[in-house]
Amino acid sequence: xxxxxxxxxxxxxxxxxxxxxxxxxxxxxxxxxxxxxxxxxxxxxxxxxxxxxxxxxxxxxxxxxxxxxxxxxxxxxxxxxxxxxxxxxxxxxxxxxxxxxxxxxxxxxxxxxxxxxxxxxxxxxxxxxxxxxxxxxxxxxxxxxxxxxxxx
Amino acid sequence: xxxxxxxxxxxxxxxxxxxxxxxxxxxxxxxxxxxxxxxxxxxxxxxxxxxxxxxxxxxxxxxxxxxxxxxxxxxxxxxxxxxxxxxxxxxxxxxxxxxxxxxxxxxxxxxxxxxxxxxxxxxxxxxxxxxxxxxxxxxxxxxxxxxxxxxxxxxxxxxxxxxxxxxxxxxxxxxxxxxxxxxxxxxxxxxxxxxxxxxxxxxxxxxxxxxxxxxxxxxxxxxxxxxxxxxxxxxxxxxxxxxxxxxxxxxxxxxxxxxxxxxxxxxxxxxxxxxxxxxxxxxxxxxxxxxxxxxxxxxxxxxxxxxxxxxxxxxxxxxxxxxxxxxxxxxxxxxxxxxxxxxxxxxxxxxxxxxxxxxxxxxxxxxxxxxxxxxxxxxxxxxxxxxxxxxxxxxxxxxxxxxxxxxxxxxxxxxxxxxxxxxxxxxxxxxxxxxxxxxxxxxxxxxxxxxxxxxxxxxxxxxxx
Numbered sequence: 324x325x326x327x328x329x330x331x332x333x334x335x336x337x338x339x340x341x342x343x344x345x346x347x348x349x350x351x352x353x354x355x356x357x358x359x360x361x362x363x364x365x366x367x368x369x370x371x372x373x374x375x376x377x378x379x380x381x382x383x384x385x386x387x388x389x390x391x392x393x394x395x396x397x398x399x400x401x402x403x404x405x406x407x408x409x410x411x412x413x414x415x416x417x418x419x420x421x422x423x424x425x426x427x428x429x430x431x432x433x434x435x436x437x438x439x440x441x442x443x444x445x446x447x448x449x450x451x452x453x454x455x456x457x458x459x460x461x462x463x464x465x466x467x468x469x470x471x472x473x474x475x
Numbered sequence: 476x477x478x479x480x481x482x483x484x485x486x487x488x489x490x491x492x493x494x495x496x497x498x499x500x501x502x503x504x505x506x507x508x509x510x511x512x513x514x515x516x517x518x519x520x521x522x523x524x525x526x527x528x529x530x531x532x533x534x535x536x537x538x539x540x541x542x543x544x545x546x547x548x549x550x551x552x553x554x555x556x557x558x559x560x561x562x563x564x565x566x567x568x569x570x571x572x573x574x575x576x577x578x579x580x581x582x583x584x585x586x587x588x589x590x591x592x593x594x595x596x597x598x599x600x601x602x603x604x605x606x607x608x609x610x611x612x613x614x615x616x617x618x619x620x621x622x623x624x625x626x627x628x629x630x631x632x633x634x635x636x637x638x639x640x641x642x643x644x645x646x647x648x649x650x651x652x653x654x655x656x657x658x659x660x661x662x663x664x665x666x667x668x669x670x671x672x673x674x675x676x677x678x679x680x681x682x683x684x685x686x687x688x689x690x691x692x693x694x695x696x697x698x699x700x701x702x703x704x705x706x707x708x709x710x711x712x713x714x715x716x717x718x719x720x721x722x723x724x725x726x727x728x729x730x731x732x733x734x735x736x737x738x739x740x741x742x743x744x745x746x747x748x749x750x751x752x753x754x755x756x757x758x759x760x761x762x763x764x765x766x767x768x769x770x771x772x773x774x775x776x777x778x779x780x781x782x783x784x785x786x787x788x789x790x791x792x793x794x795x796x797x798x799x800x801x802x803x804x805x806x807x808x809x810x811x812x813x814x815x816x817x818x819x820x821x822x823x824x825x826x827x828x829x830x831x832x833x834x835x836x837x838x839x840x841x842x843x844x845x846x847x848x849x850x851x852x853x854x855x856x857x858x859x860x861x862x863x864x865x866x867x868x869x870x871x872x873x874x875x876x877x878x879x880x881x882x883x884x885x886x887x888x889x890x891x892x893x894x895x896x897x898x899x900x901x902x903x904x905x906x907x908x909x910x911x912x913x914x915x916x917x918x919x920x921x922x923x924x925x926x927x928x929x930x931x932x933x934x935x936x937x938x939x940x
């Protein structure tokens with residue numbers, strides 16, 4: 324589903340949010356600190372701060388529908404990955420460097436658009452829940468007339 | 476304390492993007508960044524609808540939505556549960572949102588492409604703080620944001636201090652400089668400019684600036700183009716924070732539009748900071764008449780706060796009245812002067828300083844375009860150009876060096892409007908432009924309504940069609 328180039332883009336330290344919905348079709352969402360694309364290029368693991376993952380996890384366990392949006396400052400290039408939840412677990416200590424490394428790269432990008440690091444110093448980024456899902460659709464999310472079009 | 480939409484006012488600045496979560500009728504969730512959220516009333520917000528994207532299709536079939544916003548003062552995030560109630564394509568909310576988007580679009584040369592299609596009005600069903608954004612980050616970082624002593628505001632005391640300076644001004648030049656100096660010294664705004672309507676309809680011309688090395692007097696902004704031009708057109712203040720991010724967003728839209736075969740016009744370069752982070756444009760209005768536009772820029776991201784809005788509008792009205800009163804006062808005083816031109820004193824030969832002994836200016840008046848070029852470089856156009864040409868030719872043919880405002884008013888060849896000719900502001904503009912571009916040609920005030928043309932270089936005059 325994904326190719327290596329797109330996987331590298333997703334793991335490059337981006338602005339990331341995960342979306343779910345409950346049985347009443349009410350959406351929920353949470354900030355994602357980092358992602359890791361599985362070697363099969365079919366599955367993605369999203370690392371969501373444990374403190375804020377509750378509603379999303381509940382939704383995913385009940386209906387499995389998930390969407391994750393990625394945007395890269397400063398050029399606003401973005402995409403949306405949709406899929407079906409497979410499993411969730413606590414992030415392992417040996418994944419901490421990967422997660423916080425992506426977070427720091429994201430904060431580097433924020434500085435490029437003039438947003439200082441200080442406002443995000445106090446954001447909770449660890450511990451995380453590792454939410455894994457199988458990708459079934461990709462969409463262009465770069466702002467402009469073509470936003471929302473399926474990616475090949 | 477329960478959360479209210481009013482308490483979230485800083486979130487609507489757009490400094491940190493909001494995220495919109497929606498869900499299709501068949502249960503597929505979606506997340507997207509939002510360019511603009513606007514407070515409507517205590518129970519409603521409006522979201523910008525600019526493109527027919529997935530979020531828009533989702534809320535059309537399932538009105539439930541969730542939006543996460545972040546307070547730029549505290550870094551605290553909030554989740555608002557929403558329900559779409561209607562879309563508006565006109566009215567005050569739409570106009571307010573469209574104005575901001577239009578200003579950014581115009582700044583980026585994307586007018587007509589990057590635009591608001593509708594303001595979607597949502598009922599806010601609940602507000603809750605999000606748990607992973609911890610409050611107080613910005614407040615603690617000492618970067619001069621809200622609560623910092625180094626963050627001057629539009630307090631009544633500050634407005635009063637500015638008022639005292641304005642009352643002490645003797646003429647238009649003094650007044651304009653007092654306003655801009657006061658904005659810097661009282662409020663800490665280091666980059667500001669005032670533009671006034673030019674003789675040509677639809678054009679504003681910069682008459683005073685502070686904090687820009689290049690000065691920029693004489694630079695023009697077309698009404699409706701750029702943030703200054705949009706302020707003039709809408710006659711409403713615009714306050715934009717996080718402008719860099721907004722411009723990057725608009726730039727990306729522009730790139731996509733070009734790839735799609737749409738060709739936006741070239742960006743219009745306006746005077747000012749290369750990339751301001753915050754911009755405030757204030758229309759200077761007296762009874763609906765546009766006297767000018769005050770533009771303040773800052774390299775800080777969140778310089779102009781929501782609660783300053785009323786004071787900003789008050790400031791605009793006050794400055795407009797002060798400027799118009801001064802223009803009328805100067806005109807009345809000038810009218811009371813004798814129409815006779817002063818007796819020509821012996822014209823001093825150009826008195827070049829040793830350093831300028833060899834300076835010789837080639838001055839060409841292009842009658843068709845009504846503009847003056849000096850040594851092949853543009854100097855000025857329109858009425859100030861006609862005035863300068865009259866002064867230079869009178870000096871050459873009649874040996875005169877002193878002139879009065881009144882004789883200029885009576886000179887039919889200058890074609891001044893009979894009502895509100897703004898002659899004094901045009902003379903000020905001309906004087907400052909000369910100071911900036913060729914300081915060896917000077918207009919020097921002698922007394923109220925009277926001035927001299929002084930040259931410290933040789934000039935050669937010629938006309939072209």
